[in-house]
Amino acid sequence: METANAQELLRSNLSRVRIPEPTNRVYKSECCVSFDNPRSEGGLYIDMNTFLAFGKDCAGWNYEKTGNPVYLHIKQTRKLIPEDRPSKKPTLLAIGIEGGFDNNEAEYEVTYSIVVLPGHVTFPFPSVELPEKVVRLAADAILRAEGAERKEQLAAWTADTKKVSAHAMDLKQINNGVVIPPSGWKCVKCEKRDNLWLNLTDGFILCGRRNWDGTGGNNHAIDHYKETGHPLAVKLGTITSDLEAADVFSYPEDDSVLDPLLAQHLSFFGIDFSSLKKTEMTTAERELDQNINFDWNRIQESGQDLEPIFGPGYTGLVNLGNSCYMAATMQVVFSTQSFSSRYYKNQALKLAFETAPSDPTVDLNMQLTKLGHGLLSGKYSVPAPEVCEIEAICHFKILETRRITSSHVQSGRCCKSS
DSSP, X not given: OOHXXXXXHHHTTGGGOOOOOTTSOOOOSSOSSSSXXXXXXXXXXXXXXXXXXXXXXXXXXXXXXXXXXXXXXXEEEEOOOOTTOOOOOOOSSOBSSTXXXXXXXXXXXXXXXXXXXTTTEEEEESOTXXXXXXXXXXXXXXXXXXXXXXXXXXXHHOSSOOEEOTTTTTOOOOOXXXXXXXXXXXXXXXXXXXXXXXXXXXXXXXXXXXXXXXXXXXXXXXXXXXXXXXXXXXXXXXXXXXXXXXXXXXXXXXXXXXXXXXXXXXXXXXXOGGGOOOOSOOHHHHHHHHHHTSOGGGGSGGGOOOOOOOSTTOOOXXXXXXXXXXHHHXXXXXXXXXHHIIIIITOOHHHHHHHSOSOGGGOHHHHXXXXXXXXXXXXXXXXXXXOOSSOOEEEEEEOTTSOEEEEOOOBSOOXXXX
């Protein structure tokens, strides 16, 4: 299609493009109907009206169902890494982080484009060829937003819902003239510029606790609490317009908590939270990443090298670190005739999507059908020359006796639970 005609086509569909707000759930890691992702052959298509994500085939189904034609397309392509790439000498007892042991993690090149269905008219992004500012703003906002999939992983990882701190409502704040700048923070007792915590009583900025591998901080924030008894601190870099997502820690309660008056407590020190952007992981995010990146193979099957198996019925589930029992349960129930028939053999993905509500991620029938097809079809259990990019995988092999034994299948693709 000629450039002028393509631009006119995009302009004619601008009413279907929205800029996501902080309260919108934005999906950009995995298809809502299948387990396709940006690394799949067709990439991932994000509906720029509903912010739901779809694989290539499912994007067409979504267009037929909703009429939404404009999508942000994300494609990740694995880079070739020379076999003789020199390994950096580790300086920390850690794996896969700066200064730690090299885990030879794959690297990917990411490309973006704006696609108009049904003809797959494509505009590179970013590009001056995009005729309308609203499309550029919407695409930028989608890419900046924290993915709903990530938020759901955090919710699954966090065992208990955060509670309102007993110290929040009557927190005493000291007017000592401290005004916190919007950036450029560092610990008042050392030179640390990350993992910084603002004490909400006196405004001191101090570094967090030292991790087991030497990373993190120098314990100055916890030492300050022991000296002063000032109970609450908020992690700088996690404060955004969504104040409930900010990482507030209560030292007396020894837990992450909610502070209903956080906006008031921040303004006491001159902080305009509405202008701040997220730059640091919360405590829960850090725990999730550390568990996902842990080399679980070291403690499975007594360290034995297991033979990779692939195909229908041999698809694993990614382990979040605390979800292996749920993964085992799902493997058992989908091995039964009733579940496999209901959600796989007698239930097409497209039909489940067509009969689902406008948001298929909250529909139990749709998500069980998605899981059934992911586990039983064999589409996501194929041989690959390299191990999966996600290191912490709990795979379960269903035997004829219905006994489950843990097994690490070295597959290039994984079926991830929604």
